[in-house]
Amino acid sequence: MSRRWMITVTELVEQLDQPGADRPLVLDARYDLMGPDGAGAFAEGHVPGARWVDVEDGLSATGERARGGGGRHPLPRPEVFEQAVRRVGLDRGRPVVAMDGGHLLGAARLWWLLRDAGHDAVRVLDGGFAAWRDAGLPVETGPGTPPAPGDFVAGPPRLPVVDAEGVAGALAGGVQVVDVRAAPRYRGEQEPIDPVAGHVPGAVNLPSSRLLGEDGRLLPAGPLHEVVADVAPGAVLYCGSGLTASQAVLALAETGREDGVLYAGSWSDWISDPTRPVARGH
Known part of the structure; x- marks a missing residue:
């Protein structure tokens, strides 16, 4: 049975060979619940061309930037999320592959927020970066080149x-x-x-x-x-x-x-x- 929202490493490699706007933007939401943010792990190795998004800043928010409610990771307001993914170069309509280290925490939050904002062209990498690394595929290091801002537009919240x-x-x-x-x-x-x-x-x-x-x-x-x-x-x-x-x-x-x-x-x-x-x- 084919998967609805997940994508395998093999499928991702094939999609990364697609030209132009058909080529997905890989967003790495690596996050360690008990440790530092994922920026360091991302710099040590990531899918070539991937961009890191911060669970703590953009995929969640506090104070006036939060959508409401409390807890350790309140949802960001739509405009805050919109700005966060624009910063990493997401354009409206471009497919996204959300990933993290492999435990699905950051990737699932990113998946949920994109869908909530009306962007269904998103898949989650099964196994995350661990699966990519274990497959012996090329790895890029460093923080990555800052991209040109994207034009993604967040629609009204729609998920329950x-x-x-x-x-x-x-x-x-x-x-x-x-x-x-x-x-x-x-x-x-x-x-x-x-x-x-x-x-x-x-x-x-x-x-x-x-x-x-x-x-x-x-x-x-x-x-x-x-x-x-x-x-x-x-x-x-x-x-x-x-x-x-x-x-x-x-x-x-x-x-x-x-x-x-x-x-x-x-x-x-x-x-x-x-x-x-x-x-x-x-």
């Missing part, structure tokens, strides 16, 4: 997204809420990042690791269908700060389901208000 109040309303209305963090974090046994452990009361747990194979890549279509079979239509998906939840939305979309609702602020936003309830255990 909720804030904390929307999550509470979804639960009250019987809508499924899915926490995609690791099970110990969901149960409140471990919390390496946020100041409060636990989960949104009423949420069920589907660890995002189940969406991936042993090689760290998204599961093939058949097994992926089985893993997400219990995710109800229109379910709200959240994680720690919205990045892994974007990965889960991507996984659902790969199975043909475009109904995954992103709680962009996720757990880091939920616990920002001490009056919101917290559950622990199963």
Whole structure:
């Protein structure tokens, strides 16, 4: 079964041989949740011609540049995202291949934002830079040559997204809420990042690791269908700060389901208000 939103290294190599506007722009959204930004890793090696985009600045935003909501990675306002991808040379209508180091966090956020802005000509590189490197393909080093600004235009937001109040309303209305963090974090046994452990009361747990194979890549279509079979239509998906939840939305979309609702602020936003309830255990 062909994939809807993913692209293999072999397919990318073929597309990079296309002329002019048919040649995709490779945007590398490499990001390390527990480490420095991806600029250093990008400079050490990347797909030739790729351009780095910053998850922290452009794919998320704070203060007046944020779209609303809280958490560690709030969505950027449309004009902020538009400026971020224009800076790396994206023109309207040009196909994009979104990638990262291989775990799909930055790439999935970029994929979600492009689609939310009306740009469906985007695919995600399966396995990211790790797959490119493991295939023995040429690697470019350094920060890359600054490109000429692009003319990309972000349309009105169009993908389903909720804030904390929307999550509470979804639960009250019987809508499924899915926490995609690791099970110990969901149960409140471990919390390496946020100041409060636990989960949104009423949420069920589907660890995002189940969406991936042993090689760290998204599961093939058949097994992926089985893993997400219990995710109800229109379910709200959240994680720690919205990045892994974007990965889960991507996984659902790969199975043909475009109904995954992103709680962009996720757990880091939920616990920002001490009056919101917290559950622990199963």
